Amino acid sequence: MMLDVKDLRVAYGAIEAVKGVSFSVEKGEIVTLVGANGAGKTSILRAISGLVPAKTGEILYKGRNLVGIPPHDIVSAGITHVPEGRLVFPNLTVEDNLLLGSYIREDTAAIAEDMERVFSLFSRLKERRHQEAGTLSGGEQQMLAVGRALMGRGTLMILDEPSMGLAPILVEEVFRTIVEVRKSGMTILLVEQNANMALAIADRGYVLETGRIVLSGKASDLAAMDEVRAAYLGR
Amino acid sequence: MRETLQLLIYGVQLGVIYALIALGYTMVYGIINLINFAHGDLVMIGAFVAYFAAELLGANFPLAIFLAMLIPACLSVAIERLAYRPLRDKPRLSALITAIGVSIFLENFPRMLPFIGPNYRPFPMLIPFKNFTLPTGAVLNSIQIVNILVSVALMVALTYIVHRTKVGRAMRAVSFNKDAASLMGINVNRIIAVTFFLGAALAGAGGVLYSMTYPMIDVLMGIWLGTKAFIAAVLGGIGSVPGAMLGGLIMGICEVVATALYSELGYGSGFVILILILLFRPAGLLGKVKIEKV
Ligand SMILES: Nc1ncnc2c1ncn2[C@@H]1O[C@H](COP(=O)(O)OP(=O)(O)OP(=O)(O)O)[C@@H](O)[C@H]1O
Numbered sequence: 001m002m003l004d005v006k007d008l009r010v011a012y013g014a015i016e017a018v019k020g021v022s023f024s025v026e027k028g029e030i031v032t033l034v035g036a037n038g039a040g041k042t043s044i045l046r047a048i049s050g051l052v053p054a055k056t057g058e059i060l061y062k063g064r065n066l067v068g069i070p071p072h073d074i075v076s077a078g079i080t081h082v083p084e085g086r087l088v089f090p091n092l093t094v095e096d097n098l099l100l101g102s103y104i105r106e107d108t109a110a111i112a113e114d115m116e117r118v119f120s121l122f123s124r125l126k127e128r129r130h131q132e133a134g135t136l137s138g139g140e141q142q143m144l145a146v147g148r149a150l151m152g153r154g155t156l157m158i159l160d161e162p163s164m165g166l167a168p169i170l171v172e173e174v175f176r177t178i179v180e181v182r183k184s185g186m187t188i189l190l191v192e193q194n195a196n197m198a199l200a201i202a203d204r205g206y207v208l209e210t211g212r213i214v215l216s217g218k219a220s221d222l223a224a225m226d227e228v229r230a231a232y233l234g235r
Numbered sequence: 236m237r238e239t240l241q242l243l244i245y246g247v248q249l250g251v252i253y254a255l256i257a258l259g260y261t262m263v264y265g266i267i268n269l270i271n272f273a274h275g276d277l278v279m280i281g282a283f284v285a286y287f288a289a290e291l292l293g294a295n296f297p298l299a300i301f302l303a304m305l306i307p308a309c310l311s312v313a314i315e316r317l318a319y320r321p322l323r324d325k326p327r328l329s330a331l332i333t334a335i336g337v338s339i340f341l342e343n344f345p346r347m348l349p350f351i352g353p354n355y356r357p358f359p360m361l362i363p364f365k366n367f368t369l370p371t372g373a374v375l376n377s378i379q380i381v382n383i384l385v386s387v388a389l390m391v392a393l394t395y396i397v398h399r400t401k402v403g404r405a406m407r408a409v410s411f412n413k414d415a416a417s418l419m420g421i422n423v424n425r426i427i428a429v430t431f432f433l434g435a436a437l438a439g440a441g442g443v444l445y446s447m448t449y450p451m452i453d454v455l456m457g458i459w460l461g462t463k464a465f466i467a468a469v470l471g472g473i474g475s476v477p478g479a480m481l482g483g484l485i486m487g488i489c490e491v492v493a494t495a496l497y498s499e500l501g502y503g504s505g506f507v508i509l510i511l512i513l514l515f516r517p518a519g520l521l522g523k524v525k526i527e528k529v
């Protein structure tokens with residue numbers, strides 16, 4: 001088991017945003033968490049990365065409990081988090097952003113190789129390698145965020161709404177990239193409001209409603225369920 | 236012409252010192268949005284470290300300036316750890332008031348130490364004094380030369396660190412967004428400590444260079460010097476490293492020119508600059524309005 005979250009609760013003051021959530025991700029899987037605005041998806045991911053404290057529960061990553069460990073150590077353990085809103089560093093060049101993605105690594109030669117690999121995946125970034133990231137378009141910034149995450153050579157990548165704010169054609173590109181990335185051996189936990197696309201590429205899925213998991217199962221089964229279709233797929 | 240060049244030499248000499256000190260204000264502000272009121276006092280501590288180094292170990296400029304950079308730098312890291320870090324997630328005013336408290340402490344604690352005390356002391360000669368007459372007739376002395384060369388070298392080194400090294404990249408990442416930086420595996424607390432360290436090292440160097448030029452030191456010397464360097468940082472655009480350098484130079488030159496016109500004017504010139512910049516360009520000369528794309 002790559003990731004095993006048990007009875008996780010996250011609270012902001014008196015408000016409990018995540019109310020006892022359990023789910024797991026197997027090695028090599030794409031697992032998606034879908035749910036409406038405010039369901040608690042981002043809070044779950046931030047708890048995994050150590051950016052918000054877990055009130056109770058366990059987050060077992062390769063058997064080790066991550067609760068209470070600072071974010072930079074969680075990155076070193078192999079979890080790469082592409083945050084909501086991308087958060088590329090706008091005043092740094094594309095290249096510097098990618099180098100920051102490899103911050104925890106020391107193998108200079110392999111880092112340079114990985115950078116070329118990212119550039120071959122996203123040729124548009126290559127042309128703009130010396131440009132400040134803040135001047136990239138939204139779609140290019142998303143590619144940079146994914147490319148930067150690849151630079152960490154982690155084993156589990158968690159993505160928070162990578163399709164947010166992108167034109168449909170770019171959304172497809174992003175999802176294609178995620179499938180590519182999985183093929184290279186990465187395990188993926190994907191949070192999406194675009195449940196349609198997410199369930200199409202995922203192996204398994206969990207449906208979240210106001211801090212609780214209400215449905216779970218094989219992605220194709222979920223996508224076929226009437227209640228999921230009605231609530232999240234708009235059909 | 237000769238007069239102008241001479242004034243320019245004085246102005247640059249003072250300006251590079253303001254720039255060195257301004258860098259610490261701007262770096263700390265850039266990384267944790269705190270105006271570190273105690274920064275000016277680290278300048279004073281640098282000067283006193285060099286003073287005692289010269290008293291105890293003899294007039295050795297490289298050693299004196301090294302210690303005068305190292306000790307305030309370590310002190311600054313300790314101050315950040317003990318006084319500012321616990322307040323990091325509290326309202327900004329708390330840290331600001333704490334900084335004022337730290338400043339008052341740093342000014343008054345040495346004052347009651349018997350071997351420091353409240354009185355002015357003459358600063359020792361750390362390098363031999365020598366005048367050089369330039370072909371144009373202007374005079375340049377050895378202190379001015381060392382002053383300018385050391386300051387420029389330190390600023391080049393800092394620029395290199397910020398723009399070309401891993402730790403510099405991390406500093407720029409942290410100053411944009413701490414969460415995003417920590418998701419890169421950056422230990423944010425360590426990078427903040429590095430920033431305080433570097434800023435205070437420059438302040439300590441500034442303290443030594445200033446005292447070589449105006450060789451009277453006392454425990455309150457950092458107040459006025461810090462204030463002017465702070466204005467320089469605001470002038471250049473607080474948060475901007477090249478801005479602090481430019482702001483320092485402009486401040487130094489304006490002050491020297493104003494003093495030459497009428498000696499009382501020098502004191503006020505900084506504040507006139509501050510008022511003008513706040514009226515017409517509140518972000519400072521090189522300060523950028525942050526643009527974030529969604
Ligand atoms: N820093 C915070 N302080 C207080 N409440 C918060 C904070 N962050 C999130 N919340 C609340 O927690 C709940 C879950 O938020 P969360 O961001 O996890 O939802 P989400 O599923 O990611 O939503 P979206 O799809 O809009 O991104 C919401 O009600 C939100 O208002």
Ligand SMILES: [Mg+2]
Pocket residue numbers: 041042043084160
């Ligand atoms: Mg969210």
